[in-house]
Structures are given as C-alpha cells and as structure tokens.
Amino acid sequence: MTSTLTISHLTKRFGPVAALTDVSLTVAPGQRVALLGHNGAGKSTMMKIILGLIPASEGEISVCGSAPGSAQARAQVAYLPENAAFHPALTGEEQLRHYLRLRGEAPGQALDLLARVGLRDAAKRRIGTYSKGMRQRVGLAQTLIGHPRLLVLDEPTSGLDPVSRRDFYALLDGLAAEGASILLSSHVLTEVEARTDQILILAKGRIEAAGTLTGLRREAELPVSFTLTPAEGYAESLIESLTGAQLLPSGQIQISCRQDEKLALLTRVTGFGPRITDLDVTPPSLEDIYSHFSRRTGQ
Numbered sequence: 001m002t003s004t005l006t007i008s009h010l011t012k013r014f015g016p017v018a019a020l021t022d023v024s025l026t027v028a029p030g031q032r033v034a035l036l037g038h039n040g041a042g043k044s045t046m047m048k049i050i051l052g053l054i055p056a057s058e059g060e061i062s063v064c065g066s067a068p069g070s071a072q073a074r075a076q077v078a079y080l081p082e083n084a085a086f087h088p089a090l091t092g093e094e095q096l097r098h099y100l101r102l103r104g105e106a107p108g109q110a111l112d113l114l115a116r117v118g119l120r121d122a123a124k125r126r127i128g129t130y131s132k133g134m135r136q137r138v139g140l141a142q143t144l145i146g147h148p149r150l151l152v153l154d155e156p157t158s159g160l161d162p163v164s165r166r167d168f169y170a171l172l173d174g175l176a177a178e179g180a181s182i183l184l185s186s187h188v189l190t191e192v193e194a195r196t197d198q199i200l201i202l203a204k205g206r207i208e209a210a211g212t213l214t215g216l217r218r219e220a221e222l223p224v225s226f227t228l229t230p231a232e233g234y235a236e237s238l239i240e241s242l243t244g245a246q247l248l249p250s251g252q253i254q255i256s257c258r259q260d261e262k263l264a265l266l267t268r269v270t271g272f273g274p275r276i277t278d279l280d281v282t283p284p285s286l287e288d289i290y291s292h293f294s295r296r297t298g299q
C-alpha cells in the first residue's frame with residue numbers, strides 16, 4: 001500500500017541549531033502516529049516541514065506522493081495549529097463557511113461539520129463567546145474539510161476537558177478507519193497511549209525511540225507490576241513466599257517482574273487460590289517508557 005507520508009533522513013538546521021537530525025518516518029493510510037518529545041525536541045519543526053511552510057536542510061519528504069507544500073499535497077493535508085485563532089465576531093457557522101469557500105467546497109456543509117465536533121447548538125453564536133475547548137473544536141471542524149488524507153495536529157487536545165478529549169479521539173478513530181492518516185503531537189501521554197498505532201519519541205531533534213506501544217515496552221525492558229489483595233490473615237505468609245514482594249499501606253501486596261517472567265508469575269499467583277481476593281497486573285505505562293527513553297538522552 002502506498003504510504004501517505006514518507007520522511008527519509010530529514011535534517012533541519014536553524015543557523016547553528018540542529019532542530020532535527022536524520023529523522024525518518026513512514027505513515028500508512030489509516031495509521032495514527034503520536035509525536036512525543038520535550039519542549040524544543042523538534043515536533044513543530046517537523047510538522048512545518050511536512051506542511052511545506054519551511055524547507056528541510058537535508059532529506060526527502062513525500063506527502064501523498066507529492067512535494068510538501070505543493071498544490072497536490074496541500075489539497076490532501078489538513079493542519080490544526082496548537083493555538084488556532086479565529087475571528088471573534090464571526091459565528092462558528094460563518095467561520096466554517098469562509099474556510100469551505102477558500103477550499104473550493106460547498107459552504108452548505110458548515111453545519112454538518114460543526115455537528116461532527118459537537119458544536120451544532122453553538123453554530124450561530126459568535127466565536128468570541130466560545131470557550132477555549134469550543135474554539136479548538138472549530139479548528140478540528142476546519143481540518144475535516146475536503147476529506148483530507150493526512151491530518152497534522154499540533155497538541156490538538158490542549159484546552160479540552162476529559163469528555164471532549166475522549167470524543168475527540170473517537171472522532172479521530174472514525175477518520176482513521178476511513179483511511180485518513182493522523183500525525184499528532186501531545187504532552188498528555190495517558191491519552192495518546194491507547195489511541196495511536198505508532199509512537200515516535202524525539203529528543204533534541206533525533207528519534208530516540210519509535211514503534212508500537214508493545215514494541216517500545218519490549219525495547220525498554222521495564223518491569224510489570226502485580227498488585228495482590230490478600231484474603232484476611234494471609235498477607236504475611238504470601239509476602240514470605242514471594243521474593244521481593246512489598247506490603248503497601250493499603251494492605252495490598254506489590255511485586256514486579258520482567259516482561260518475560262510475567263506468565264510464570266501469573267501462574268504462581270493464581271495458584272494461591274482463595275488466599276488472594278483480587279489481582280491487578282499493570283504493564284509499564286507510556287509515561288514510564290517515555291521517561292526511560294528521555295533519561296537516556298539526559299532530558
């Protein structure tokens with residue numbers, strides 16, 4: 001299948017500053033990719049190059065088979081900047097109609113697009129009266145114009161409340177299922193965790209780690225944590241039989257093991273039968289993985 005986005009050995013220098021060094025990435029149709037990294041890691045620079053707003057210093061980039069910023073690429077790419085600004089005196093509907101006209105699309109779609117992002121009821125209100133989250137959703141509605149093949153979203157959920165964030169990711173899932181590729185940056189790792197197919201961790205402009213969450217977990221070799229709830233009167237004997245186990249203030253017992261020891265430990269723990277009343281197995285979170293790889297570069 002032809003990829004939507006191909007980046008090979010991309011380097012970008014701003015004078016003496018190397019914002020990106022030897023970055024490569026391929027995004028297939030329908031893939032959701034999260035771009036993670038500290039402030040100044042190079043995320044926005046990478047997005048600007050993909051959009052054709054600034055040139056690369058070195059490397060090859062293909063956006064839907066065309067050069068970044070070309071008319072062909074622009075027609076298939078949508079962008080949501082981190083702080084999208086709209087005219088406060090226009091209503092949501094008027095603003096969307098304006099963007100639709102600019103894109104050569106029928107302005108009559110404005111209300112449908114606003115409904116898709118949960119703004120149907122506010123469509124006739126001025127944007128100046130919208131909350132930050134509502135303005136962010138106008139931005140998102142704007143990215144849906146013309147069924148783009150690639151959505152580039154710079155911290156799209158900043159300012160959204162938890163329910164709106166969940167709705168937002170559900171919307172992205174729907175777009176990805178229809179074949180759109182999504183490249184988004186975020187500092188909120190918990191929300192990215194379950195909702196992306198590929199994760200790219202940038203540090204000081206270089207790719208520090210890349211892959212699926214499962215792949216990164218394996219690479220990081222971080223421990224899996226087991227939390228057992230002992231039945232009344234069994235805590236002490238259980239701790240004695242599990243080397244390295246700790247009693248938590250909650251009265252539960254915690255023990256960690258390597259990924260490849262997980263099934264053996266699970267068999268052992270389930271063998272305790274009625275001596276335990278509950279068990280939680282917690283794999284390393286994306287936050288754990290992110291700090292593991294970031295620490296390697298001294299961030």
Ligand SMILES: Nc1ncnc2c1ncn2[C@@H]1O[C@H](COP(=O)(O)OP(=O)(O)OP(=O)(O)O)[C@@H](O)[C@H]1O
Nearest residue numbers: 014017018019037038039040041042043044045046
């Ligand atoms: N126009 C520019 N001129 C000079 N240096 C720049 C320019 N744009 C970005 N940089 C530098 O390039 C590096 C990467 O910046 P970039 O904005 O891409 O980081 P980021 O990962 O998006 O950070 P944040 O999470 O804070 O948005 C930083 O060192 C930044 O200072």
